[in-house]
Amino acid sequence: MEKYIDLHIHSKYSDDGEFTPIQLVEQCYKAGIKIMSIADHNSVKAIDEAKEAAAKLNIKYIPGIEIDCTYNGINLHILGYGIDYSHDDFVILEKNILKQELECSKEKVKLTNMLGFDVDQVALDALSDNGVYTGEMFGEVLLNDQRYNENTLLKPYRSGGERGDNPYVNFYWDFYAQGKLCYTEIVYPTLKEVIDLIKGHGGIVVLAHPGNNLKGKFKIFDEMVELGVEGVEAFSNYHSPETVEYFYQVGKKHQILITCGSDYHGKTKPAIELGECHCTIDEHDIESQLKEYKLI
Template identity: 50%
Template structure:
């Protein structure tokens, strides 16, 4: 089921995004989205480009960002809504990630080669040469290159991501989670700020701090959810393309029990998650109830 609300969209200013902010507004209009937010990874550049265009299209726009951070050794994503995206605080965050990205990308390349793949710098650079962040590579990008190399058509590590197989629904992002996410063979540590610091930054810039897709980020560490809530987050993205209905209900109840906001977002990326379309987040609550109740704290 699709919704007229989507508060988690990615543009080309995310290193794993595809379309421009302007294209994303058009896609939202064509999908009857009434309330939207572009929440790019560690980057607020899309907001200025999208906001006026969204308003002209009759769409309510909420400025947003998705920031990487850590808590008790676990990497998390925190969504900031209603932020002052012109604040230099967000430029500092973007610059910090940019400084680390080239070295981390090269280490990921070496780790991928250790898996037995003959993949080169040129392979990766050819993929990213026309992208905004053309000097950084993600796990999804490694997947795209490898899955399109003819010589690896029957490679055993890639078979689960081929059409019709167990990880083929979103092969690129699934490959990322299986090989490049925290604790996996090709994971390379980035030095992210703490959860507490990011919550503080978002609040200082007029925003609400929301825990993104906890079903994907926490995995077996779901027991730390209450500790995360105690650090001052304002809500939970209970409804996400990553969550089954039972998981969504669990996170919804956690938010309600702690008197914090509930949000919904598809985490649309384009080709990185081809089975996910705009507005597809499985929200179990009507758009009217979300807008008048759970999301009311995001509007100014």
């Protein structure tokens, strides 16, 4: 199926993104993508740059953001599309989370070293533009540190290893995600607060990659719709065919917006290609929905 729409892309304004907004627009153009959205983590900085570049290449651009939040103890990612991104509320959100991430980064260094490493601080700082250290960065530094070439804990993440397809983000998921050994807690807004924020600024609320966040708890999504979630990223690179079909049918049942997104980051997720959304329907049907929701 052609690559036509990708509504979940990350730029360098996400701590784990590789490319500038303009580079991403150019990549979308080369890939044949006609409708795109950069949805950075808790940040709207990419939007103006990307909108201007997309307009020059005749690409329809939807302003977006991906906000971390919690619901019943589960960490979630909520996509906000079509938002009035010029409002100070989004600046306040980013500053609040950045402040916490800077503190957590110091703790991550200690926790990582407790695994038996001596993290190369210079190499870590070279990867970070703002002092925030992500789990992906720790993975990149350790996997490229010759002192640990034979380290057994890192073996699964090397070429040919069982976690070697997306080594950096897999290292994050295995050690720094919620409930893992190097997890550091950030106080994110609640799902209800994020719904109110996005809707309060004219946006549409969509749950990102639900199969990835709601592992084994898919029924919870029905509660989220009652709370105010207006869409679901049924077509996601992370979803199995069964998960795609489940959330596609759930989306149709609730008569909500059904979207597709690759969650493209670049080097932290090298196995993910731009426009790779596991979409099983004609993407022009998604385009029609986007028009109904006045997003394009």
